[in-house]
Amino acid sequence: MSEAMRAAPTKPNRGYGRWTPLWFLAPAVLTLFLIGIYPTIFALVTSFRRYNITRPREGFPFVGFENYVAVLTDSTFWSSLLLTAKFYVTVLPIQVVLGLIVALLLHKPGMGLLKSLARVTLVVPLATTYAVVGLIGRLIFNRDFGVANQFLSFAGFGPVDWLSTPGGAFAAIVIMDVWQWTPFCALIFLAGLSMVPGEIEEAARLETSSKLALLRHVQLPYLLPGLTAVMILRSADVLKLFDMVFVMTRGGPGSATDLISIYIQRVGFRIFDLGTASAQAILLLIITIVISRLYIRLLYREVQ
Amino acid sequence: MTFLRLDNIKKNYGDASVIKGVSFAASKGEFVVFVGPSGCGKSTLLRMIAGLEDVSEGQLYIDGKDVTYEEPAKREVSMVFQSYALYPHMNVFENMAFGLRMAKRPEAEIRAQVMEAARILQLEALLERKPRALSGGQRQRVAIGRSIVRHPKLFLFDEPLSNLDAELRSQMRVEIAKLHRSLGATMVYVTHDQVEAMTLADRIVVLRAGLVEQIGSPTELYDKPANTFVAGFIGSPKMNFINAKVSSVSGTGLRLDHPALAGGSLGVDTPAAARVKVGDTVIIGLRPEHLTVGAADPVLSLTLDFAESLGGSTQLYARSEGEPVIALTAGRPELKPGDALKLGIAPRHIYLFDAAGLAL
Structure with missing residues (x-):
């Protein structure tokens, strides 16, 4: 057989070439680049420049770590971060405990129809846009016609001025966040509980009648991976939490609900100091990554 | 002396009746085997003795005490499962010690009990291992060890050998028989394998569709089967x-x-x-x-x-x-x-x- 004949079947195919896979990948990669990578790189570059768009005549000179130094010595930045941390450590335990209780109730045998109904209901808060949660929050915690005060009046308490007192506003955003995210914890824990093999649970039931011991020694190991996921996702989410709080309180009254993302937004889009805001955002990104790595290192254990 | 007594035990799932009235008594130290084709209710019956299934009707007595509505942990029974059901995150020692820890026994006693069980079952070299690092036969031995450290009143076995290969199965069968002889404990064993039933049992309870077909010693069932079902079930190849x-x-x-x-x-x-x-x-x-x-x-x-x-x-x-x-x-x-x-x-x-x- 001649060389020419052997080469014949490999004549160019118009429908498929070596670049074809690239064309299929291109839209996704391009989108990712445009909405993910480009802004991040832009923020990174901007964070090293003086970049105030209200003063374009000064140009956008490269200033090295000046913005970072400014941010790290800015007491408002630190107090916002501290407030965010306070918010996180307030909402997370509530969500984990309530979520676990809901998951344990849903894990109990019996009442099939009601349980599947409850499981579907759990998705509703998760599917609600943050801004809408904020709007609902504004209605619930309205001083004059909100249901929160209506319920308090049933219990014999006078109206509370939720959104215009510092404590009330913080409590209000905590309650709305718990409302929105407890179902998420419940679903994650429910998945964890259903991972426990039935016979292992039964073996433990033969050795102890304590439900708490069963939870601690047999079910908890299956819940830890889920708990880690909840902690990582929630910490990332709380650090970027913006819409719900912005709609409800705009960070006020005073700085009572001035979470870090609201502060960064104010620096970037009220003062238009994009350089400083970018430096803050990059620091936030670093904090998120460090916290996530810590959780994974300290908590995450595969059961099998 | 009667040690375990089932008094007209019934089990219904909604309208479906799975156990249709089983009465039976075993004396202390007896090795009883429940045998029958799949779906005959033998595992359900065992799980009711353990307390893992509710009894729909009838009474259950262990050591003279009515335990029909008692919690599983309070019945002082232990169970070896078909899937071994070891706690995957605990090592062999902790797996065996768990029940004693839950009973808040002193640490020295826990240690002594576990070491003794490990010696009997030749698990001493494996105490630090996690279950996933064990073979099927070793896992089954740990599961047995977990049940003997607690000195239960009653040992329950739910098809413990079905996940093992043929050679290991006959080896474990001999070990279980020896264990029964050395502990002198009352054991109830569920299997669909008539060879296991014949070789291990002091008495066999043949079940079909939730009813007892015949109760008797292996040779009685072989020599004097009460009906064609028992005659066909006991013996291989079948009659x-x-x-x-x-x-x-x-x-x-x-x-x-x-x-x-x-x-x-x-x-x-x-x-x-x-x-x-x-x-x-x-x-x-x-x-x-x-x-x-x-x-x-x-x-x-x-x-x-x-x-x-x-x-x-x-x-x-x-x-x-x-x-x-x-x-x-x-x-x-x-x-x-x-x-x-x-x-x-x-x-x-x-x-x-x-x-x-x-x-x-």
Whole structure:
């Protein structure tokens, strides 16, 4: 057989070439680049420049770590971060405990129809846009016609001025966040509980009648991976939490609900100091990554 | 002395009745095996004794105490599961110690108990390992160890050997038998494997569709099966059944007609002859291992269909009207398919059942 004949079947195919896979990948990669990578790189570059768009005549000179130094010595930045941390450590335990209780109730045998109904209901808060949660929050915690005060009046308490007192506003955003995210914890824990093999649970039931011991020694190991996921996702989410709080309180009254993302937004889009805001955002990104790595290192254990 | 007593135990799932009234008593130190085809309710019955399933009706007593509605942990029973059910995140030591820890026993005692169990089961070298690093047989030994450290009143086994390969299965079977002898404990064991039932049991409870078919020692069940179900279930290969017609009754003698019988009929002596009349159907039961090839006065006259050599013995499949007749014979008879097969049997090995399948 001649060389020419052997080469014949490999004549160019118009429908498929070596670049074809690239064309299929291109839209996704391009989108990712445009909405993910480009802004991040832009923020990174901007964070090293003086970049105030209200003063374009000064140009956008490269200033090295000046913005970072400014941010790290800015007491408002630190107090916002501290407030965010306070918010996180307030909402997370509530969500984990309530979520676990809901998951344990849903894990109990019996009442099939009601349980599947409850499981579907759990998705509703998760599917609600943050801004809408904020709007609902504004209605619930309205001083004059909100249901929160209506319920308090049933219990014999006078109206509370939720959104215009510092404590009330913080409590209000905590309650709305718990409302929105407890179902998420419940679903994650429910998945964890259903991972426990039935016979292992039964073996433990033969050795102890304590439900708490069963939870601690047999079910908890299956819940830890889920708990880690909840902690990582929630910490990332709380650090970027913006819409719900912005709609409800705009960070006020005073700085009572001035979470870090609201502060960064104010620096970037009220003062238009994009350089400083970018430096803050990059620091936030670093904090998120460090916290996530810590959780994974300290908590995450595969059961099998 | 009765140690475990089941009093008309029933289990319903909605309208479906799974256990339809089982009564049974076992004395202390007895090894009882529940055996039956899948779906007969034997595992459900065991789980009710453990307390893992609610009892729908009836009473359950362990060591003289009514435990029908007692919590599983308070019944002082231990159970070995088919899937071993070891705690995956604990090592072997912790797996065995868990029950004692939950009972808040002193650490020194826990240590002593676990080490003792590990010694009995040869697990000393594996105490630090996690279950995933163990083989099936080792896992099963840990599961057994976990149940013996607590010194329960009652050991329950739910098909503990079905996940093991054949060799390991017979090895573990011997170990369980030894364990029973050395502990002297009362054990209830569920299996669908009649070899396990025959070799381990002091008494076998044969279950079918939620009802007890027969209770007795392995040899009783083999020698005097109460009905065709038990007769077919106990023994391997299973008993051959021939539906014959009664042609004459005289005193204690019966004459039974069937084309497979040598000469078309068979005369048997039975004290139950008075209970049948001419024209009735009588089922003749013949165990394959009792049939002899080339007997002087054959009982069956058949044609060989197929022969399976097992090395030391040969299984012969003979053509018959219904199910093929199976004979198990020692050695390797010089027979080929199509050959005439004359099978004999000692008269005392002939089982007779009435048309409903009950022993005559």
